[in-house]
Amino acid sequence: MTGRRQHPSEATSRAVERSAGELSTLASQRMDEHLRWYRELSAEERSQVGLVAQAGISQFIAWFHQEESHQPSAISIFANAPQELTRSVSLRQTLDLVRTVVDVVESRVESLAGPGDEQLLRESVLRFSREIAFAAAEVYAGAAEARGAWDARLEALVVDAVLRGEADDSMQSRASALGWGDVADVTFVVGSTPTVPGGAVPAVDDLRRAVRQHRVEALAIVQRSRLIAILGGTREATRVVEDVADCFGPGPIVVGPTVPHLFAAGRSARAALSGLAAAAAWPDAPRVLESDVVLPERALAGDPPARRILVERIHRPLAAASHAPLLQTATAYLETGGSLEASARALFVHPNTVRYRLGRISEVTGYDLASPREAWTVRIALALGRLAATPGPTTAAATASATSAAGPAPSEARRTRAEPRQRRTASPDTAAQGPLEETSKLSTPNS
Template sequence: MSDQRRHPSEATSRAVERSAGELATLASQRMDEHLRWYRELSAEERSQVGLVAQAGISQFIAWFHQEESHPPSAISIFANAPQELTRSVSLRQTLDLVRTVVDVVESRVESLAGPGDEQLLRESVLRFSREIAFAAAEVYAGAAEARGAWDARLEALVVDGVLRGEADDSMQSRASALGWGDVADVTFVVGTTPAVVGGTVPAVDDLRRSVRQHGVEALAIVQRSRLIAILGGTREALRVVEEVSDCFGPGPIVLGPTVPHLFAAGRSARAALSGLSAAAAWPEVPRVVESDALLAERALAGDPQARRLLVDRVHRPLASASHAALLTTATAYLESGGALEATARSLFVHPNTVRYRLGRICDATGYDLTVPREAWTVRVGLSLGRLAGAGTTPPPSAAATGRAGSLASSTVGSPGGSFARLSTPSTTGLLEETSKLSETTS
């Protein structure tokens, strides 16, 4: 459309000017009748919207009066309260507001326009409404950009608070502002930062967008060479991270344990960061790995929490009085290099007894000694337990020596009695363990 336009007659200009108050009142009435969202606003918010509508009509009248033809500037309509408007009314609702005002003015064209000015008034209204729509989009874009920058700063402060283990009122306030006040099932995730054109911001945005496609909330920042994410609202964090692993750089991605809420995420963060530092000790570490799978490496790297966990999960259950045979069997099995027959010979028991005890060791600790990596984790846990003095560990050599000594003493005497003594202890133990094995199998 050309910028040149015919000027309205004096009668049309005066009629439009006199109708300002009436048009604003009609616009408010029509919004109340046809716009549900307007009716649901508070009185203060309705007043703000009404002021914007009235400012728009006044601006249209001033522009319609101008003698020089140039495109109208409607940005000043939103200048007084853009933040209040963008917080209470969405861009779509603002366009509904513009459409309502245009409909009201168009419905009064015949009574306002002088002879021959009807088409001019309609075109002026449509042209001005277009400028209002563009102005509204500009206001909302600016507000969204400012809010995004502020949210990014809040996000960084919250993640930094988690890394520091802080759970004070300031962190709670920031988390609530980000909508994380009530988010449950939180997992800390850390990996390397990918090489993305445009810097770190696209990497963070890509990760956040990919995670939210799985219905999971995410806070994400880049800290030096590490890409950090805090996932919330899922107990399947491992599956989600495997789906979005391309958003991270090369190397392992480590997940800390899932905790109930954000204010307990410091524990998850410490485990994940410790796991990432120790992952280099595992040559075949998976791309996505949980921090608990790296307990042995973390313990060797000096993580006190990992050492305590290993002692509690491995040594403490086996060092109890009721599991003395299991501790002896685990030690002998590891010392024999995982050889079942050699373990049975060193303990003077049947191989089926060793198999049965290995199953009970797995039940007690969660680790299967027949799997080399889990066997190594148990070996580290037992060593840490011995160093900590958490229980007594009878070495298999001493047990074997003691049993051999009793056998030697039993051979001194009558030949018949020596054979009976030789068979009695081992046969009784074998029958006991075989009975337990058959009950378990049945």
């Protein structure tokens, strides 16, 4: 609207001023009749919304009396509103509130405005409602910015606690503040940070928006060159990550195992980070891979959980007494380079028997020896199982150390105590002779 605002007549100003209480009451009634969200608020929240409406009307009346050059400013309308109100009442609902108050004032224009002031009053209401809308947007933007900065800090603390395996009370309170207290089916995902304008913040925001389209909760941070995400509320984390893989930088993206809740996510984090470190050993690895797929690389890199999983999944079932032929067949098949005939000759069985046992091995372990990748995994698992079952030099050294610490055996102790007495009674010549010679000399006089 252009031009200068005309000054209202004294009669119009007094009528508008006297109608403050009536307009506030009508606004509350109108909101209760037409706004469902307002009826669903608690009594305290409805009272707070009513105070905002009253403040808006009071500010309009005060502004309506100002000089013509004075620009309206309704920012103070929300000054007394508690910050928590922005959580229970959205910006859209606030605009509904503004629209309701404007409608109430416009409906009373004919009775409030003096002769010739009707158009002036309508235009003044519209100008002031515009300022209220901008003020509301400013309040909500400030609240969102402060909440976003605080939430980002909480996210970083929660993810850091997951990385360190600290599922304590402080982590629980922070997770609850982020709305993660009851989130189930949690998966840890890690990849490289993309190179995007603006640094880490746009990368994290892009990942959150992409994941939110799948209706999946996400905590995300950038840690040095790694983009880390914790997904919640899905058992198909790998499929979701494949759809949002463009949000990560180049290189592999490793998905850890899905755990029941956030407080068990440390296990998923350790597996995913170990998988990312070991993925370089597999040149043909897919871009998105689960941490279990690189178990052999993780075992070679010295990851104890990976070694334990391989032994538990493959070697221990095959080493059971009931599956002894399967272990022999797996060993022979791997040692002969995957040849049925050579394996059959080594085992003195028919090739069909070898073929049947290979099928049983796949059923028992879940790994198909006909696949080169899975056969290599089984070979490493069997080697790790044999190492775990065979005492090594470390075990022998530990046994010797324990024996020396416990002292000499009883027979050795008696022999050690008898040796000094024997040396004292023997002559120098006798002591210098060997045992057989000493015995023969002692027996000669008797003969």
